[in-house]
Amino acid sequence: MNQFTSVNDVQDIKQLLNDALALKDDPYSLQHLGKNKTIGLVFLNPSLRTRLSTQKAALNLGMNVMVMNMDKEGWALETQDGVVMNGTTVEHIREAAAVMGQYCDILGLRSFPKLVNREEDYNEDFFNKFIKYCGVPVVSLESATRHPLQSLADLVTITETWKGTGKPKVVLAWAPHIKALPQAVPNSFSEWMCKAQQEGMLDFTIAQPKGYELNEDFTPGANITHNLDEALSGADYIYVKNWSSYKEYGKVLTYPEGWMLNNDKLKGTNDAKVMHCLPVRRDLELSSEILDGPNSLVIHEAGNRLWAAQAVLKQILTGLS
Amino acid sequence: MNQFTSVNDVQDIKQLLNDALALKDDPYSLQHLGKNKTIGLVFLNPSLRTRLSTQKAALNLGMNVMVMNMDKEGWALETQDGVVMNGTTVEHIREAAAVMGQYCDILGLRSFPKLVNREEDYNEDFFNKFIKYCGVPVVSLESATRHPLQSLADLVTITETWKGTGKPKVVLAWAPHIKALPQAVPNSFSEWMCKAQQEGMLDFTIAQPKGYELNEDFTPGANITHNLDEALSGADYIYVKNWSSYKEYGKVLTYPEGWMLNNDKLKGTNDAKVMHCLPVRRDLELSSEILDGPNSLVIHEAGNRLWAAQAVLKQILTGLS
């Protein structure tokens, strides 16, 4: 693997899952791979899980880690070409990315969307330029439109916990929020679940209020509905997540009542396990009774972020040598 | 040891002191203990000595270290249960602590008091919830009411430097300041000195102006006075520190002149050594002539922060395996 920015960078999804679970069993067995290799983790936005799990994953593999909060320790980067830089941006991404590539064998990058201009965000302009100019393999720590380390951890969690017969029914369920959040997590989750569905691993349904439909590029083959109860019926896994509108880009639209998951709504499911990428706003996005109850997988799922990151870094390190 | 939040977590205080001094003599002898173990140092407030000494202590023991300035790199945490999180807090401590525990074998935590609601601060609500939900051993890097790594380093310093016959007289002396500071350092120092006094290691006196009396839970057996000169008479060690009022909680009260220690005030002592946890405001809390003179132990004392932290981590690591 020479980059990890979406499910499309993965050659064999089942092999990657196997790698993650094997590393979970034996975390320190591959420290020779990372010896004298350095990963730079570059954040343009805050991070808790992604920062710590990726850092730990790299350490488990014997790597050196350098964390750079570019927004706080550095300065503003220019991405447009052909502009006279006499404003607030201090350095062009052409130089900044290339320089970071001089000191690191792998770079991780987090950069959120601005949620103002849909085309700009969905072009992944910043991410693509960073990849182009840095000259080393890049791992997405969440981009404007995707969060693949999260989605891989989610798939690891489903694979690992599914003890039923046949294929589990997995539902991505929109949830309320007071702020306009990116579509990166649901896009990415959907992309990975659609891929897993293609490989016969599960059945995938998305439920959201009208106006909250995701970009269709991320939902090939998904069963999509505006009826939450219908979606939840017989569900084995429910992935709860808020996102802002893609159609009316970045907007928080009005929505009917009843979209916050609680124990009552679990009744029609197959005693479904409940997932969330975190951070979660309790009793706004998801009820405390679920988070504190036996159906919640959220901490287990966060723990699997470590093995997802370690599996990805393992495959990239293998490709480096 | 499975946590370190106060002197009450220490089974054998003399053994802990011995461990600290043994590690000072031979800092790198126990690197097998920390191999493939990771400590996360989580700060909700600024730190210099505690951050660097604890990080170095962990490195000396062969551990990996991840530093997380939650207030700057992360987001605001909710601690109250049963609230709809539709305000400024982004994640509940139930999830945040549990997630950090997924990636770390030990967690260090710093969280200052707000100095508004005494009961809330003295309940150590944040700290106790963090410990409850993270699921791994926690080391206090200073809580609302205690700073035990500082106090252990202080006791190491007294033990190490006392060359007299009999028991040294140790005085905690209140000092002026322009800001309202927590009681954590003096509470903790008093708690440790009272314990050491019980074990026959020293005699302990506290001097403060009226209104600045500490919570009695932290001062069992201490000799307490409002007369600084009386307290200093025959003193061997003077621990200088400001704190805000416990009784009129968090207030800076008026006080009589003469509470800033200077060379003149040292005359009645037994050529006392002067200590301070730092940072110290020169010529407001403590005179420059003392800080720059032969009686000051403040740098030596700060250096011992390293061995205090290393002894604590050693005992926790020993308990992990």
Add this chain to the structure above:
Amino acid sequence: MNQFTSVNDVQDIKQLLNDALALKDDPYSLQHLGKNKTIGLVFLNPSLRTRLSTQKAALNLGMNVMVMNMDKEGWALETQDGVVMNGTTVEHIREAAAVMGQYCDILGLRSFPKLVNREEDYNEDFFNKFIKYCGVPVVSLESATRHPLQSLADLVTITETWKGTGKPKVVLAWAPHIKALPQAVPNSFSEWMCKAQQEGMLDFTIAQPKGYELNEDFTPGANITHNLDEALSGADYIYVKNWSSYKEYGKVLTYPEGWMLNNDKLKGTNDAKVMHCLPVRRDLELSSEILDGPNSLVIHEAGNRLWAAQAVLKQILTGLS
């Protein structure tokens, strides 16, 4: 070497260059030197290249690294003696530096000038006090008046790339900017080039508009002109950099047109290579056509920051044991 704050700390400049190039060939050969040694990198100002290259250099040598953004993670430091600290500064440099020296074998320090009081900046008061009180070897990560790790990397780059006969002509060319920048990089570059000129390694010219003359202490033996075209004639290396006025201290003065380097201006040169310390504001300081063209060395030069830092740390570590 027991400190690295200017070219004057270097005993044998050619040996240092050789060390840098040898480490570039074989980066991990000296890891025994740094075993159980810790460097603290202390920043009072933002940093990208210096932070990452020095951190990586230390890791390559087997050291532990602790990064402290004192301006963000810590608090304001007092440098004046004899003041009652009842204002905004929380800790005196006497204590802060001494404490950091307790936990680190080597300290790196970055502190920019304020560009208000020339004497204060050029006294290097902060840096000199830090060195005096910390008690361990200090590496400048850029001070008020110098940036020697940058200059060493620049000389490494010239030495490494020069394939001509005889001595290369090196030109430091002032460039426009909208902000008032320090003189640290041009001072330091000039100081190193003048030293290399003395050793017969190159010929050195400085071109700047009237009023932008550097302090003469940094330019012994340099050929200095206000005529950019004359300076560029026959040049082999052009080092482009803005700085504010030394004479009218910290001011941005008016200047004639034509000081931004572009391909047209390269015509009179010996197909000169173009250098810049970065960050560079494109098409304000330096034209994009040069930065993106075959004459630019800026990324290569940034890459050499690593080997410059590693050579310096190697020599200091050798002196420690």
